[in-house]
Amino acid sequence: MSKLNATGMSETGRILEALLSGQFICQVSDEDGFHFLAEEANRERIDSHLHVLNRRLASACEGELYFCAYRELGDNEHKVISQQFSEIAGSLLPLTEWLILSQEAQGQDSPISAGVALRLSELQTVVEDTPALREQLAKISQYKLFGSTSSQVDGQLKQVFKRLCEQGYLVRPNQEKQIYIATAKVDYIFEVISFIDEAEGLGLEQQAMDAIGQQEPLL
DSSP: OOOBOTTSOBHHHHHHHHHHTTOOBOTTTOHHHHHHHTSHHHHHHHHHHHHTTTEEEEEETTTTEEEEEESSOOHHHHHHHHHHHHHHHHHHHHHHHHHHHHHHHTTOSSOOOTTOEEEHHHHHHHHHTOHHHHHHHHHHHTSTTTOOOOSSHHHHHHHHHHHHHHTTSEEOSOTTSOEEEEOHHHHHHHHHHHHHHHHHOOOHHHHHHHHHHHHGGGO
């Protein structure tokens, strides 16, 4: 049986509420919730509760991420999923460009994934010292997903990081420090890109890798 937390809600209730609100649960975004769902009995309990609402507990990224999905699809469910997919598809380009910029600015060979730390001040220094990255950030920050109106690197970065936290791609463990941690939802985006690639043959992964290759000389 789940213990009650400070608000009087059980862990089962808290996780159900989080899942139904559209949150993604991983070890970074919700460590307690992730460990709770690591237990098969708890997953079955959650799934049983979701069943009455035509939902199910779904996972991705080899079990590193949990979220809520529909169990059976009718006309209304198809409409909701279509809208959600359109929103995700509309976010892919700005997210991909942002991930490439961050990877290059940090001098990393591998893509950003769950658990990777992003230090806003360090990124700001590199971007400010690299004209091509400044231009790229200015473009990325103006996408609808981020909606920055600032003409300064500092303001643009803060708005981008704020929106990424709101969307669940980053968490900021200590509000007094400008250190952000990537969640498994970042890895989920790469899975979505792969899925679209396979379904539509768009070559998004190769386009992203080509973009990374083109940016390597910039630093």
